[in-house]
Amino acid sequence: MISFREVTKIFPGGQRAVDDLSMDIYRGRITVFVGPSGCGKTTSLRMINRMIDPSSGTITVDGRDVGAEPAAQLRRSMGYVMQSAGLLPHRTVLDNIATVPRLNGVDRRGARARAGELLETVGLDPELARRYPAQLSGGQQQRVGVARALAADPPVLLMDEPFSAVDPVVRDELQEELLRLQRELAKTIVFVTHDIDEATIIGDKVAVFAVGGRLAQFATPEEILRAPANDFVASFVGRDRGFRHLSFTEPSGLTIHPVDPTVLSAATEDVAPGWRLVVDDDGRPAGWLGPDQRPAGDRFTAADLIPGGSLYRQGHSLRAALDSALSSPAGIGVAVDEAGIVRGVLRPTEVVEVIERDRAGLQARVASGEPVARG
Numbered sequence: 001m002i003s004f005r006e007v008t009k010i011f012p013g014g015q016r017a018v019d020d021l022s023m024d025i026y027r028g029r030i031t032v033f034v035g036p037s038g039c040g041k042t043t044s045l046r047m048i049n050r051m052i053d054p055s056s057g058t059i060t061v062d063g064r065d066v067g068a069e070p071a072a073q074l075r076r077s078m079g080y081v082m083q084s085a086g087l088l089p090h091r092t093v094l095d096n097i098a099t100v101p102r103l104n105g106v107d108r109r110g111a112r113a114r115a116g117e118l119l120e121t122v123g124l125d126p127e128l129a130r131r132y133p134a135q136l137s138g139g140q141q142q143r144v145g146v147a148r149a150l151a152a153d154p155p156v157l158l159m160d161e162p163f164s165a166v167d168p169v170v171r172d173e174l175q176e177e178l179l180r181l182q183r184e185l186a187k188t189i190v191f192v193t194h195d196i197d198e199a200t201i202i203g204d205k206v207a208v209f210a211v212g213g214r215l216a217q218f219a220t221p222e223e224i225l226r227a228p229a230n231d232f233v234a235s236f237v238g239r240d241r242g243f244r245h246l247s248f249t250e251p252s253g254l255t256i257h258p259v260d261p262t263v264l265s266a267a268t269e270d271v272a273p274g275w276r277l278v279v280d281d282d283g284r285p286a287g288w289l290g291p292d293q294r295p296a297g298d299r300f301t302a303a304d305l306i307p308g309g310s311l312y313r314q315g316h317s318l319r320a321a322l323d324s325a326l327s328s329p330a331g332i333g334v335a336v337d338e339a340g341i342v343r344g345v346l347r348p349t350e351v352v353e354v355i356e357r358d359r360a361g362l363q364a365r366v367a368s369g370e371p372v373a374r375g
């Protein structure tokens, strides 16, 4: 566990970057520091490995005061990933990753072998090992940065806006990859971002910082979206927090209606008024045929299909269910199983009924004084 106790940082010149921070960061979890620019997230992160020393207060890791540890040794015992990946430009990808084990006394061969394994761990093609950082995409560079931070197998990983310089699609992939890695590795990760969406997706706990370096709320993502501690947190998490909160709500009681989808050119039956759902030979959704749609030739072809909305994977959140129902051109969501095969459809009104029931359940729990947040 990493503990902050009454930690304050005032920079020379009088800038109060962090103000009286006390918090406990649990081992094996992802804790996210989020907040607007300049509110002390990076300073707080860097005080953990003594890149910055606090003006007052103490930080301990598993009970040991970091202030008493030699800074260089401490830094090597914690992986650090930053926005620009921070790779050495004149070293190959493999040598970049091997740098830390080499510093820790592993021989060249051993360090390179470990680097090769790590490339795979972070989902990179081993072919990239001989390239130089400039010959990689931004997303690939970030993966190398993560591999390098993991190279010494440190229990703690500090990540400062690691995914903010890549485009949104790559960013989603990197977030998923980090969650997959974390399920395997169970590191203690402290992750800085200014994006509340990223914070709620990847954080087990989220610390919302306010201007002036004060901790405004420290709770699970679900609690922060459901019950912001004050007006600052409420405005920071945004007006659509109710919708985003549905990401954490289980779809218990949601009805998925069985359907008999159409295989192209076979007999057809309406799934929604006038709309026919078309699947491929394996039963995966291929698209829709709209009302009064006639084939261009003798029969329908894939080119006639209207693309569907998002799919709802059974068991996923109410947000995913509502999104599939609202984004479908037919006004009815398509539910698929883990293999992507159509299992049925769901109606928006019924998803909303489940949301209403969830809300009523929450109000009843609040009225009875039961704790409302899970996790």
Ligand SMILES: Nc1ncnc2c1ncn2[C@@H]1O[C@H](COP(=O)(O)OP(=O)(O)OP(=O)(O)O)[C@@H](O)[C@H]1O
Binding pocket: 011, 012, 013, 015, 016, 017, 035, 036, 037, 038, 039, 040, 041, 042, 043, 044, 194
């Ligand atoms: N070395 C420094 N000297 C003086 N002031 C600093 C120094 N580093 C940071 N600050 C100030 O401390 C405050 C907190 O900075 P910090 O980088 O921790 O914020 P942040 O929340 O990480 O912001 P961002 O999201 O923009 O990176 C800011 O007002 C910043 O200008």
